[in-house]
Amino acid sequence: MGILHCVYDMDGCLSLAHRRPLDFGFLVDSSSDIRPSDWERILWYMRNTIDALQNISPARYGTRVGVVSYASRPRLHFDFNFLWGPNLNKERLKELVSSLYRLAGTDRRIDTAVDFVRENLFSSRGGARPNSRRVRVL
Numbered sequence: 783m784g785i786l787h788c789v790y791d792m793d794g795c796l797s798l799a800h801r802r803p804l805d806f807g808f809l810v811d812s813s814s815d816i817r818p819s820d821w822e823r824i825l826w827y828m829r830n831t832i833d834a835l836q837n838i839s840p841a842r843y844g845t846r847v848g849v850v851s852y853a854s855r856p857r858l859h860f861d862f863n864f865l866w867g868p869n870l871n872k873e874r875l876k877e878l879v880s881s882l883y884r885l886a887g888t889d890r891r892i893d894t895a896v897d898f899v900r901e902n903l904f905s906s907r908g909g910a911r912p913n914s915r916r917v918r919v920l
Contacts, residue, residue, distance in 0.1 A: 804845040805862050805914040806835060807903050809895055812884040813853035821884055829876045831919065840870045846911075847875050848903045852895035854887035858902055862909030892920075 808831075810824055828849075832838070838845045846862040859882055865874060899918060904910045 801843060803843050803911050803914040804835070804837075805848070805904065805910045805916050806845060807848045807850065807862075807899060807916070807918045809899050809918055809920050810849070810851045810882075811853070811890055811892075812851035812857075812882070813888055813890050814884060814886060815888045815890070816884060825879055825882060828879045832872055832875050832879065835872075838870065838872050838875065840867055844870070846870070846909065848908060849879065849882065850895065850899050850903055851882065851885060852891060852898075853885035854889040854891055855885070856891070856895040856898035857885060858898075858908070861903055861907075862911075864909075 808828055810828070812821070816824070832847060835845050835847070837843065838847065848861045848864070849859040850856050851859060860878060864878075865871075902908050904916050904918070906912075910916060
């Protein structure tokens, strides 16, 4: 895998230039069918994506990150409001990603996971901002 240099949405490169906040959510398969080496690659990808995001901060236009994983059931690991103030930074987010664990079960219920993300992450309950650009990476 190469290093991710820029993440794109419909407007182009995700940057502060848009002057709209970004709510960036990961939805990852963490079922026990995923081999340990592949799980490490998923976490590596997530950390590199976080490195590529610009303006991760508690500022008004700052980028916020949330993570949901799924197997038989979805699990919210952290939402957009989980980190605040000086704790909302790339290094802390990458530490949280590194601590993610796989869920029990071999079922891959992506159908319920997508609904769960919409209702529990990309909502006011999950800290999504009404004027934000919203990106979900599966």
